[in-house]
Amino acid sequence: MIKKVEFKTYREMPIRPMTVGDMLWNLTGSWRNVRPYYDFKRSPCIVGCPTSENIQRYIQLVTENRYEEAWRTIIDNNPMPAVTGRVCFHPCMSNCTRGEYDEPININAIERSLGDMGLENPGWMAKAKATGDKKAAVVGGGPAGLSCAFYLARAGYPVTLFETDGALGGVLRWGIPEYRLPNGTLDKVVKAIIDSGPITVKTGVKVGRDIGLDKLEKEFDAVFLGIGLARSRSMDVDGEDGEGVEPGLSFLRKVNGGEKVDPGKKAIVIGGGNTAMDVARCALRSGSDVTVVYRRTVNEMPAIREEIEEAEKEGVKFEFLAAPKEILRKKGKLAGIVFQRMELGQPDESGRRKPVAVEGETIRMEADRIYSAIGEQADLEGISEAVETEWNLIKADEATGQTGRKKVFAGGDAVTGAASVVEAIAAGRKAAEKIIRIFTGRAESGEAEPATVGIDDINTDYFSKTRQTKMPRIPVGRAREGFGEIHTGYDAALLHREADRCFSCGVCNYCDNCWVFCPDVAIMRHENEYEINYDYCKGCLVCVQECPRNALSTREEGK
Amino acid sequence: MKPATMPTEELMGSGHLACQGCGATQAMRFALKALGPDTALVIPACCWAVIDGSFPHSCIDLPIYHTAFETAAVVASGLKAGLEMRGDTKTTVMAWAGDGGTFDIGLQSLSGAAERNDDFIYVCYDNEAYMNTGIQRSSSTPVGAWTTTTPVTNYKREPKKNMIDIMAAHSIPYIATASTAYPHDFMRKIAKANTFRGTKYIQIFAPCPTGWKLAPELSVKMARLAVTSKMYPLLEITDHGQKLEVWKDFEPTPIAEYMKAQGRFRHLSDAEIAGIEKDVEAKWERLLAKERMLASIPGL
Structure with missing residues (x-):
């Protein structure tokens, strides 16, 4: 009843003082000086992703068992989640807010699960017909x-x-x-x-x-x-041309093509990037003793951190601060290699400290095979x-x-x-x-980017500390014996355990907190959203404070 | 959308007269959601006598008996008896009073009803002073607090009355504390209380931003910090006062975080807060010792 009950004479009044109407005529919204409103923001994982996958969204869809929609959400920005879910260096995870609280969400593993589901369900992929007049x-x-x-x-x-x-x-x-x-x-x-x-x-x-x-x-x-x-970049050292020295890429191409390779008893891989790690681990699997030699230290290695750790676990050896100087040959046959000892100097344009030679200090190493992986062109x-x-x-x-x-x-x-x-x-x-x-002939949509949420915007009272769910894998001992896939992927339980950890930074995931705590019953819970009833909202801002994920903002009234 | 985390039916409507961020109002909404429409309320003089609305209006879609300050429990006894005389044994009667009307003015009638074990739920929404009449101290006001009758030059030196032990001494079937920051816990306790016959006493910590000189948006946060700083332990006493369960599954927080956010404690020095923290810790340890002791008595 929006209308206030007013008695004109005492005859209209009930015999006993009793209630005859509700309080909805009293529009308490007029008390408000600050207005809360739903204002979804950008999760930092999305900002971290080079292809701007809507990570928050697909993780939320996973928690709601809406896998196909989750997969489609990825596909809007990345047509191959089954690939990136395996090989991506996942800068999203370095940006994850939860990483500043306990451990980041294992976004990479969640993406892989969805990518694999997409492969198992070819029907999910919409088929496009040629409709355009241009090619x-x-x-x-x-x-x-x-x-x-x-x-x-x-x-x-x-x-x-x-x-x-x-x-x-x-x-x-x-x-x-x-x-x-x-x-x-x-x-x-x-x-x-x-x-x-x-x-x-x-x-x-x-x-x-x-x-x-x-x-x-x-x-x-x-x-x-x-x-x-x-193309592999050449090392530009004496003795490079000839038997026993091979570009890492050409070695990888043979391995991946199923060709028989012989990396010898002792192989040296020169370089610190992902190619170097891949070459080293393939050589190791082909029965060689492998040493990776890099001219800076482990901290400057451009390879994905996990790849370096895996290589080390599998038994790849590392020698740092050494740059190839001369490849030694005896009657044309590879005999070994001499490295120049380096030290770290001033940072270069990449921000990494530049290696400089330590005068007069060299190291000699024996090798049957040398693989150069110092870069590609x-x-x-x-x-x-x-x-x-x-x-x-x-x-x-x-x-x-x-x-x-x-x-x-x-x-x-x-x-x-x-x-x-x-x-x-x-x-x-x-x-x-x-x-x-x-x-x-359409112009770019000029929509403003929403603000990004950080750890200070999260109400961590609503989250207890939990560990990241690691992706199951085969043991290192077995992994290094063959070329079978190391990581085996989440099952449904693990997938949900990890997806449920997501803070859903800046985006409502229907936790109900705003609706539960509103003292003025001024938040309406609809099918797919909440709505603030400004007729009654007194502007206490409990909803803004208690939103765990900063999906609400405030604005002063009249401004 | 996911399923709702609490019943969606609203028995308390908008337009009421509570201040911004009122904990007592949240508490009422939760309690009514837990009990459902077959409920009658008794409300003595307290904030809720006003929040409800001005005659002839009420924001609550249930029968309410507004009564005098000291009589909530005895009116609830009478209302329940009257309903039973008319053959209605289903309707739940809930007395709903503030800490002034419970700890002080209504204590004798509550004690009488509890001793008779009359069948109703008594909820005390505890905002730790007479807020409705202008923030005067009650026996529930915690040590150290400012009120209009305990100004900062002479702030309250006496500890908060231990109402839970008083009620436990009456051997009633169910006693619990709750906090507005834990609505699902509160609703569970209300629903559980409703399964017992006899007098059930639930005391819910309900922040009062106005009386505590607190930013209204921090209302729920304070209700949470009161629990995690061990100022306001969440507990249940069942088996007629013989079984005690204390909720311990939380990350403890320092008392200073709780007290420094509230204007009513602003005059306290760090040393005084440290003193209070020591007392709170000792009380907490005694509570846990009591829990262990009761659990260790054979035959219980």
């Missing part, structure tokens, strides 16, 4: 190219995908060993992407050699170059003539992939230099989005 060429079937092709095809634009190798996958196929990413899984991922829309694949075609970039520019309305870094044959390059990398806009040529876009390692799978996926998607904007 695009994508050069390179690695993560950047597959991502770009996927998002273009999803929008209905026919894509022709050119790949030098016989099979798609790029670095995922020939660069990442099977114990991290099994070929069978990769095959399914690639198939799902190719089957998702109008994508024509041309393997065994090297753009720049077999077909000119100019020709692609003429035939297609847009060209994306995602050619990656397919792009194979720009036939490309560098057509597009502008710098430092042997393609010059392209970071946000859109646009090169100096109107129709040509580029992204991934060939633009950034050695980076990561997820960054290549992001670059492919962003280029696809830019190409689609050009095709449709």
Whole structure:
């Protein structure tokens, strides 16, 4: 009853003083000087993800058992969660608010579970038909190219995908060993992407050699170059050429292709990146005693932390602060290697301390095989003539992939230099989005980014400290004996245990706190949201204070 | 959306006259959700006599008997007897009084009803002073607190009355403490109380932002810190005063965090707060010792 009961005469009054109406006529909202309102913010994991996966959202959907929607949420930004869930360096987890409280959410493992579910349920992937009047060429079937092709095809634009190798996958196929990413899984991922829309694949075609970039520019309305870094950089030391010394990438390519390899009794791997770790662990699995030699210290190693730890556990040895100086040969046969002792000097442009030689100090090591993994470079044959390059990398806009040529876009390692799978996926998607904007003539949506939530915004009273749920794995002893996948993935119980740990920073996950604690019964609980009834909200702000995840904000009335 | 974490039916509506962030109001809403519509209330003079609404209105969709300060328990006894005389044995009668009307003014009638073991739930919403009449001290006001009758120059030196032990001495079937910060615990206790026949006493800690000189948004936070600082242990006494269970599964917090947020304690020095902390810790230890002692008596 919104109307106040008023007695005009005593005859209208009940015999006894009793209630005849409720208090809803009393609009206590007029008492309020500060207004609470629902204001969803950005979770820091999303900010940390190079391809901006809506991590908070898909974890919340997992907690509600809505797996298909969760998977779709990832697919909006990343077409291959089964890959990134295995090989990503997960900067999302370094950004996770929970990491400042106890341990970060194991986002990587949750992503992998969803990615695997997507592979088991091919029906989840919507099939796009060719509806667009423009067509695009994508050069390179690695993560950047597959991502770009996927998002273009999803929008209905026919894509022709050119790949030098016989099979798609790029670095995922020939660069990442099977114990991290099994070929069978990769095959399914690639198939799902190719089957998702109008994508024509041309393997065994090297753009720049077999077909000119100019020709692609003429035939297609847009060209994306995602050619990656397919060449090992040489060490530039005496004795490098000859038997026993091999680029790490070529070794990995053989291993991943199932070729028989012989890394000798004692192998030395030079470098500190992920390629070095992969080479070392593959050589170890092929029966060799392996030492990784790096010119800085473990702290500066660019490899993923877990990979370094795994390599160490499996028995790979490390020698730090040593740079190759000379490879020793006896009658052409590899005899050993001499390293220059280094020390850390001033930080360089990458922010890492630069190694400088310690005069007169060298180390000599015996070796049957030496693998160089000091970096890769792009194979720009036939490309560098057509597009502008710098430092042997393609010059392209970071946000859109646009090169100096109107129709040509580029992204991934060939633009950034050695980076990561997820960054290549992001670059492919962003280029696809830019190409689609050009095709449709639509402008970029200029929505403002919401504020990001930090640990100080979380009401930790509502969370007890818990440990991160580690992904189950096979024991190190067994892992190092073969190429079988090391991590075996969560089961449903583990997946929920970990997903339930998520703070859901800045985004409501229907915990009911605001509704429970409102003294004025001014919060309405609807099917999919809460609503504040400002007719009665007195502005006590208990809801804002007791929201565990800062999904509400305040504003002074009249301002 | 997930299933609701408490019953969605609202027996208490908006538009009431409570201050911003009122703990007593939250407590009422929770209690009514736990009891459901087959409930009649008795409310003596206290904040809730006003919060409810002005004649002829009420924000509560249930029969309420407004009564004199000292008579909540005896009116509840009478109401229950009257209902039973008319053949209604189902309706729950709940007396709902503040700490002044329980610890001080209503003590004799409560003691009488408890001794007779009359069948009703008595809830004391404890905001630790006579808030409705202007923040005068009650025997529930904690040591160290400012009130209008214990100004900072002469703040309250006497400890809070131990009402729980007084009620336990009456051998009633169920006694519990609760806090507005733990609504599900409170609702469980109300529902549990309703399963016993006889007098049930529940005392819920209900912050009063106005009387405590506290920012209203910190109302629930204070109710939580009172428990985690051991100032206000959550406990249940069953088997007619013979079994005691104390809730211990929380991360302890320092008392200073609780006291320093409230204006009513602002005049206290760190040394005085440390003294209070020592007393609280000793009381907590005694409570746990009592719990162990009662548990160790054979045949219980």
